[in-house]
Amino acid sequence: MPTSVSPTPPPPPPEMVVKNRFLSFLIWQSIPSTAIFLLSKTFLSSLSSSRPSLLTVFLTFFSFHLSLLLFSAALSLLSSPLPLRGAHPLRLAAILLRLLLFSGPPGSPDFRRRDRLSLGFFLFVAVSTASGLVAAVSVCLVASLGDYDDGFVGRVGFRGFVMGLLYGLHYVYNRRWVLEFPIIQRPPFFSFKMGLPPATTRALKLSGAAYLLSAVLIVLLSDQFASHATFGKFIAEQIVFFLGSFAVFLSWELSHHLHRVLHTKRFVFAPPKGSAAAETNPSEPLLAALEESNPSSLLQYLAYLDLCMVCENNVDAWRRAAFFEESGETYERVRAVGLRPLEQLASRLGEALESSSDKSLQLSNQLRSPTDVKPDPDCSALLNNFQLYTWCARIVASLTACSYEEDRFGVAQLSGSNAAVISTLVSCLLAIESFMGKNINVQSPNSLMGPAGIKWATSSMRRTDVGMRKKRGGHVHSKAYPIADVLKTSIYEIVSAFHGEMVASAKVGLLEKDWIITGKPPFGSRELLLQKLQLFLDFRAT
Numbered sequence: 164m165p166t167s168v169s170p171t172p173p174p175p176p177p178e179m180v181v182k183n184r185f186l187s188f189l190i191w192q193s194i195p196s197t198a199i200f201l202l203s204k205t206f207l208s209s210l211s212s213s214r215p216s217l218l219t220v221f222l223t224f225f226s227f228h229l230s231l232l233l234f235s236a237a238l239s240l241l242s243s244p245l246p247l248r249g250a251h252p253l254r255l256a257a258i259l260l261r262l263l264l265f266s267g268p269p270g271s272p273d274f275r276r277r278d279r280l281s282l283g284f285f286l287f288v289a290v291s292t293a294s295g296l297v298a299a300v301s302v303c304l305v306a307s308l309g310d311y312d313d314g315f316v317g318r319v320g321f322r323g324f325v326m327g328l329l330y331g332l333h334y335v336y337n338r339r340w341v342l343e344f345p346i347i348q349r350p351p352f353f354s355f356k357m358g359l360p361p362a363t364t365r366a367l368k369l370s371g372a373a374y375l376l377s378a379v380l381i382v383l384l385s386d387q388f389a390s391h392a393t394f395g396k397f398i399a400e401q402i403v404f405f406l407g408s409f410a411v412f413l414s415w416e417l418s419h420h421l422h423r424v425l426h427t428k429r430f431v432f433a434p435p436k437g438s439a440a441a442e443t444n445p446s447e448p449l450l451a452a453l454e455e456s457n458p459s460s461l462l463q464y465l466a467y468l469d470l471c472m473v474c475e476n477n478v479d480a481w482r483r484a485a486f487f488e489e490s491g492e493t494y495e496r497v498r499a500v501g502l503r504p505l506e507q508l509a510s511r512l513g514e515a516l517e518s519s520s521d522k523s524l525q526l527s528n529q530l531r532s533p534t535d536v537k538p539d540p541d542c543s544a545l546l547n548n549f550q551l552y553t554w555c556a557r558i559v560a561s562l563t564a565c566s567y568e569e570d571r572f573g574v575a576q577l578s579g580s581n582a583a584v585i586s587t588l589v590s591c592l593l594a595i596e597s598f599m600g601k602n603i604n605v606q607s608p609n610s611l612m613g614p615a616g617i618k619w620a621t622s623s624m625r626r627t628d629v630g631m632r633k634k635r636g637g638h639v640h641s642k643a644y645p646i647a648d649v650l651k652t653s654i655y656e657i658v659s660a661f662h663g664e665m666v667a668s669a670k671v672g673l674l675e676k677d678w679i680i681t682g683k684p685p686f687g688s689r690e691l692l693l694q695k696l697q698l699f700l701d702f703r704a705t
């Protein structure tokens with residue numbers, strides 16, 4: 164007698180994932196913030212001769228959490244998984260002037276995205292300064308107002324303003340708004356616990372810097388913030404402000420760390436195991452999040468992370484088995500979303516390298532010293548999405564390698580997906596190597612063989628830009644070399660799984676037909692891809 168599937172609640176729609184995480188972040192963020200506020204209030208109140216009233220404590224508690232709520236909202240609006248580059252301030256001024264005078268379009272989508280990011284920087288700094296002002300007054304007000312002189316609130320508020328301005332500029336300048344996904348996914352509590360020591364250390368350093376900077380400004384503006392307190396009260400005020408600023412900085416640092424932990428945690432885009440949706444179409448929620456989400460959004464990154472975990476691990480083997488369903492439609496969609504970013508990277512790098520090979524640009528580079536030669540900025544901007552390219556390469560490589568044993572219907576091989584995956588990975592690798600300065604011209608095997616069967620290196624195999632060797636440690640190449648390593652590892656993973664079939668195809672001259680697409684690859688030529696694939700097949704690609 165067939166068993167009925169128990170009804171289970173459907174998973175939340177993909178667009179609610181980020182909203183639910185933000186709400187959970189606000190809830191969990193209030194716990195350490197409340198603990199810091201109460202501990203700092205209790206300790207600082209012990210340094211004062213009088214105690215604040217219950218109304219004062221309630222108002223300061225409410226204002227402190229209101230400032231943290233504004234700070235958390237600005238933090239979530241600014242954070243992004245893609246390290247974009249903001250627009251120049253002069254461009255922003257020109258855009259505002261054009262909108263006021265001519266009401267013209269603001270430009271291309273890329274420029275609009277950069278303009279919004281620059282506006283986000285400005286808003287975050289403004290919110291952090293306002294939050295610092297309110298939070299500093301809320302924490303440092305540890306006695307009744309009658310125990311302070313007339314300028315105490317003004318001095319503390321001004322120093323809190325400086326404190327928030329310093330933190331906002333530090334946060335934006337060090338690009339801490341970029342969400343970096345951890346390589347190893349740990350439980351949220353463990354990840355949060357591991358971040359407590361560095362957050363405390365950074366808060367202590369920032370509080371010291373903010374105290375010194377604000378003290379210097381208070382001395383310079385002594386007419387506006389004059390203090391008529393006694394020496395004892397002056398020392399107590401300095402101690403109260405330093406400890407209060409440390410409490411505020413620690414709350415901000417813990418909020419930032421908790422925000423990163425919760426928003427970079429893996430989310431499983433799948434119906435509950437055993438439900439009716441899991442039996443019929445378990446891949447639809449994941450594919451919907453991948454295909455319908457905005458490019459470079461947090462939702463899309465979470466979907467790619469989940470897909471990478473499914474393809475590489477055996478924990479959710481039932482989900483990976485659903486990719487190889489008989490019709491092959493699901494596998495085609497998964498392969499398409501995995502290859503699309505890599506195809507765009509290879510094609511855009513090819514276009515940028517062709518445009519940068521202009522004679523005038525070559526002449527200007529020849530006139531520079533070797534250490535001054537820099538890659539084209541348009542090319543370097545394409546490598547910012549390093550995390551996504553890494554996931555995509557691992558997704559298509561792991562899925563192709565697993566298809567050797569798990570694809571019962573042969574949908575990967577019959578649909579030509581294996582050739583598309585290999586061609587895209589090799590094309591992307593060639594584009595990256597060309598960007599790094601390696602020679603990628605097709606070499607004739609006969610012209611490289613000596614009389615004794617020894618392969619001799621010709622002048623065409625040398626690097627065309629010797630001066631670029633000295634810039635390997637630069638910011639751009641720190642992203643290009645890891646991408647190339649991931650692509651090589653991914654290609655070797657596929658070659659290791661299908662090594663016997665590839666060797667057999669190479670012996671009968673069918674390697675190009677079986678493993679290279681018939682059309683034009685995203686970068687390079689079919690002959691160049693075949694030559695590079697042969698190096699991988701011989702395990703000589705480095």
